[in-house]
Amino acid sequence: MILILDFGGKCSRIVGRIVRESKVYCEILPHNVSIDRIKEKNPQGIIFTGEVKEEVNEEIFDLGIKAIGLGSKNKALNEKYGVKVYENETYTDDTKKIINDFLFEECNLKPYWDMKEFVDRSIKEIKEQVGDGKAICGLSGGVDSSVAAVLVHEAIGDNLTCVFVDHGLLRKNEAEEVETFFREKFNMNLIKVDARERFLNKLKGITDPEQKRKIIGEEFIRVFEEEQSKLEGIGYLVQGTIYPDVIESGGDENQVVKSHHNVGGLPEDVNFELVEPLRQLFKDEVREVGTILGIPEEAVHRQPFPGPGLGVRVLGEITEEKLDIVREADYIFRDEIKKAGLDKEIWQYFAILPGIRSVGVSAGKRTYNYTVALRAIYSIDGMTAQWAKIPLEVLEKISDRIVNEVEHVNRVVYDITNKPPATIEWE
Numbered sequence: 001m002i003l004i005l006d007f008g009g010k011c012s013r014i015v016g017r018i019v020r021e022s023k024v025y026c027e028i029l030p031h032n033v034s035i036d037r038i039k040e041k042n043p044q045g046i047i048f049t050g051e052v053k054e055e056v057n058e059e060i061f062d063l064g065i066k067a068i069g070l071g072s073k074n075k076a077l078n079e080k081y082g083v084k085v086y087e088n089e090t091y092t093d094d095t096k097k098i099i100n101d102f103l104f105e106e107c108n109l110k111p112y113w114d115m116k117e118f119v120d121r122s123i124k125e126i127k128e129q130v131g132d133g134k135a136i137c138g139l140s141g142g143v144d145s146s147v148a149a150v151l152v153h154e155a156i157g158d159n160l161t162c163v164f165v166d167h168g169l170l171r172k173n174e175a176e177e178v179e180t181f182f183r184e185k186f187n188m189n190l191i192k193v194d195a196r197e198r199f200l201n202k203l204k205g206i207t208d209p210e211q212k213r214k215i216i217g218e219e220f221i222r223v224f225e226e227e228q229s230k231l232e233g234i235g236y237l238v239q240g241t242i243y244p245d246v247i248e249s250g251g252d253e254n255q256v257v258k259s260h261h262n263v264g265g266l267p268e269d270v271n272f273e274l275v276e277p278l279r280q281l282f283k284d285e286v287r288e289v290g291t292i293l294g295i296p297e298e299a300v301h302r303q304p305f306p307g308p309g310l311g312v313r314v315l316g317e318i319t320e321e322k323l324d325i326v327r328e329a330d331y332i333f334r335d336e337i338k339k340a341g342l343d344k345e346i347w348q349y350f351a352i353l354p355g356i357r358s359v360g361v362s363a364g365k366r367t368y369n370y371t372v373a374l375r376a377i378y379s380i381d382g383m384t385a386q387w388a389k390i391p392l393e394v395l396e397k398i399s400d401r402i403v404n405e406v407e408h409v410n411r412v413v414y415d416i417t418n419k420p421p422a423t424i425e426w427e
């Protein structure tokens with residue numbers, strides 16, 4: 001294995017992905033990890049990433065492990081410790097070549113990290129961990145929980161029960177798709193909870209985005225707990241935690257291990273033992289595992305979708321009418337992007353209802369209706385993003401369809417802001 005010693009920044013994850021893509025296993029640890037932990041890992045090579053500001057524990061170099069540094073601010077490594085340093089810190093062919101040369105020529109490794117083997121090994125490990133026990137899994141329809149659920153289902157079959165909460169903040173047809181898919185294709189025990197009204201009631205009159213998120217998160221936990229209490233003998237909770245959720249970053253001051261309990265996260269007071277079969281994997285690897293397990297491409301390459309769903313795409317107060325508008329507009333947008341063959345190159349694209357109304361004209365009559373905003377971005381990891389240069393004819397078609405097909409909309413605008421300074425989502 002390769003050890004990536006992280007001095008902060010994003011570089012460690014980029015390097016990590018490249019090493020794994022080259023079919024070599026690697027782990028990312030903070031730069032000041034103890035020498036014993038390094039020895040335990042027994043790496044064949046070490047890659048230093050980020051900005052080396054402090055002294056490096058010199059004992060590392062006594063271990064006789066091959067090392068290089070990546071990152072433009074890493075000269076100190078070379079000057080003080082004689083480690084060869086490259087300025088590369090982004091995902092380019094050149095960076096890949098440097099890493100590949102290091103892995104296969106300097107460290108003499110062979111490609112071995114293989115997702116098919118991972119699947120077989122995981123199924124065996126899950127069987128060992130859970131035995132005849134029963135597990136529950138919150139299934140959002142997102143990539144991580146879907147792949148985790150299918151993997152665990154392969155291992156323990158009907159002893160897994162999945163709970164899917166329809167909070168009414170999902171995209172068009174999503175609830176039906178999740179239901180049909182997991183029940184029919186995978187024959188999984190799936191409980192679908194229709195909590196649409198419950199969420200809408202709780203959100204009535206709430207306009208502050210943080211408060212909306214909080215309410216959605218808390219209500220989700222409540223619904224999930226109610227469902228789990230109806231089941232008997234559950235001892236395990238399956239979570240779609242993936243490697244980027246658990247990396248201890250060298251840049252963070254107190255080096256907290258980030259937990260997976262964000263919005264839409266599950267109850268923390270777990271009496272259950274966790275089953276987290278994707279903990280070691282990067283997102284691309286999770287997708288590959290999904291494909292091996294027979295999950296269709298559209299689901300495996302599904303674009304990121306926030307936990308609170310359309311709740312953060314209807315700005316201001318959420319009402320059923322507004323949710324319907326944004327859901328229909330979003331559906332048309334996605335449909336046209338797909339028809340134009342742009343769905344692979346654009347990282348994320350969706351509609352927003354900013355809650356503004358403006359004057360328009362329809363069949364000779366004045367209207368006063370909603371504006372729909374469209375957002376589409378290119379990105380590699382969501383940390384930075386550029387607005388997508390969708391051809392004007394495609395934008396025109398989308399706009400025409402939205403104003404014609406979606407009631408109460410008379411204007412469509414396109415967001416042409418990069419991240420930073422804007423974020424990808426609007427709230």
Ligand SMILES: Nc1ncnc2c1ncn2[C@@H]1O[C@H](COP(=O)(O)OP(=O)(O)OP(=O)(O)O)[C@@H](O)[C@H]1O
Pocket residue numbers: 137138139140141142143144145146163164165166167239240262263264265266306307308
């Ligand atoms: N509507 C839902 N129904 C059931 N479980 C859900 C739902 N939304 C979220 N969850 C659970 O909470 C976890 C965290 O939710 P979050 O929205 O942060 O997902 P994520 O980290 O993007 O993962 P995923 O790709 O599985 O959606 C999910 O992995 C899933 O187990």
